[in-house]
Amino acid sequence: MSKLAESLPPGVLAGALRFVFGLPAPLRRLIAGRPITLDGQRLHPEAQLLLRLQQLGGEDWQTTTPAANRTALTRSTALVRGPVVGNVTVRAVSMDGVGGRFYTPRGLPEGSPLLVFYHGGGWVSGDLDSHDNLCRFLAVEAGVRVLSADYRLAPEHPFPAAADDAQTAYEWAVANAAELRIDPARIALGGDSAGGNLAAVTALHAGDVKPVFLLLFYPAVDATVRRRSRELFGNGFFLTDQKMDWFLDHYAPSRDSHTDPRLSVLLAEDLSGLPPTYLATAGFDPLRDEGEAFAEKLAAQGVPVVLRRYEGLFHGYANILGVGGVFREAVAEAVGALRTGLALANTRQGVAETA
Incomplete structure (x- = not known):
């Protein structure tokens, strides 16, 4: 998780997520990137956008230690x-x-x-x-x-x-x-x-x-x-x-x-x-x-x-x-x-x- 993401309260980040999801579709597509198709399936634009935002924000479900994993899951869940x-x-x-x-x-x-x-x-x-x-x-x-x-x-x-x-x-x-x-x-x-x-x-x-x-x-x-x-x-x-x-x-x-x-x-x-x-x-x-x-x-x-x-x-x-x-x-x-x-x-x- 990035230092910036760690410094912000989950409520602020959750609000930012909702703001991005409320943007016009062309802007959302621009942020999400090119469509992803794999095994004959296309990743839903909303799913792709969320994964991209998690990547940009440094949010990850960490596996360094059980304690870190639990903290990361708690934080990521609070956002969505x-x-x-x-x-x-x-x-x-x-x-x-x-x-x-x-x-x-x-x-x-x-x-x-x-x-x-x-x-x-x-x-x-x-x-x-x-x-x-x-x-x-x-x-x-x-x-x-x-x-x-x-x-x-x-x-x-x-x-x-x-x-x-x-x-x-x-x-x-x-x-x-x-x-x-x-x-x-x-x-x-x-x-x-x-x-x-x-x-x-x-x-x-x-x-x-x-x-x-x-x-x-x-x-x-x-x-x-x-x-x-x-x-x-x-x-x-x-x-x-x-x-x-x-x-x-x-x-x-x-x-x-x-x-x-x-x-x-x-x-x-x-x-x-x-x-x-x-x-x-x-x-x-x-x-x-x-x-x-x-x-x-x-x-x-x-x-x-x-x-x-x-x-x-x-x-x-x-x-x-x-x-x-x-x-x-x-x-x-x-x-x-x-x-x-x-x-x-x-x-x-x-x-x-x-x-």
């Missing part, structure tokens, strides 16, 4: 997450030793569905604050309560600590459904990146009460194979090849753990018990191909799945709610899928009760 989403009450919860944050849209009646959400950040960074506005947005727009889990981070707590905490959070939500005023038969799991990994792993190992829907943004699902998208998009599009190795080395330093389905969930032999799934990938994302391979395996094993590739976007778009429009539109589509999935789960539940 947008104004705080209102009309939702928020309170802290403790889930058998795992911290969390519980979101309830104002006026939402008792007995609503619940989304248990796991934040991204490579299992090393990210926290309740980094994904606070995204959770608010999901809660309000989908009309659900949201429970965000503050799982332990590596390297202080390596694999499988995060997976253990993710499981604990889900089981706690099931056991405390009455206190949370949610319907235990309509609990969805969701997450972005490493959080998507934890959501899928948790669903795979759920007990008697199964989640009814999976909401996965560009999940990490296979630590054993370097797919083509990693070679194509491993540099210059926010999440890099170097960062992926760095995260994995901190979370799962033992190579033996890389084949464990609690990390590489794509390698699980039987995925047929997973719930209906909405899986979104980004075209310019090193994780694109493994996410799509996971969706294909789900479909092959009979799991209803909607796979949506946003060709012009890059990894991390779900947190970009404050600048441009294409990022927010992509998250809004996921919200629609979540609402539909939960409504269909309610229908299936009603049919089962009358059978």
Whole structure:
């Protein structure tokens, strides 16, 4: 990060970002540079502009130390997450030793569905604050309560600590459904990146009460194979090849753990018990191909799945709610899928009760 960027408050930089995004289209194109086309996909002009501004401002998601990485992610998220989403009450919860944050849209009646959400950040960074506005947005727009889990981070707590905490959070939500005023038969799991990994792993190992829907943004699902998208998009599009190795080395330093389905969930032999799934990938994302391979395996094993590739976007778009429009539109589509999935789960539940 440049010294100038470090000296300016995040609010000032966020305002400058919004100003640039509000410029006439010809000026925005001039700043962004020549269009970028790769693998038959064109990087969306808004995505290209944001990457260019981050480059010019010296903003980077650093991998020098875990502390520096966490600080950089916190700062970069503050620039793009947008104004705080209102009309939702928020309170802290403790889930058998795992911290969390519980979101309830104002006026939402008792007995609503619940989304248990796991934040991204490579299992090393990210926290309740980094994904606070995204959770608010999901809660309000989908009309659900949201429970965000503050799982332990590596390297202080390596694999499988995060997976253990993710499981604990889900089981706690099931056991405390009455206190949370949610319907235990309509609990969805969701997450972005490493959080998507934890959501899928948790669903795979759920007990008697199964989640009814999976909401996965560009999940990490296979630590054993370097797919083509990693070679194509491993540099210059926010999440890099170097960062992926760095995260994995901190979370799962033992190579033996890389084949464990609690990390590489794509390698699980039987995925047929997973719930209906909405899986979104980004075209310019090193994780694109493994996410799509996971969706294909789900479909092959009979799991209803909607796979949506946003060709012009890059990894991390779900947190970009404050600048441009294409990022927010992509998250809004996921919200629609979540609402539909939960409504269909309610229908299936009603049919089962009358059978």
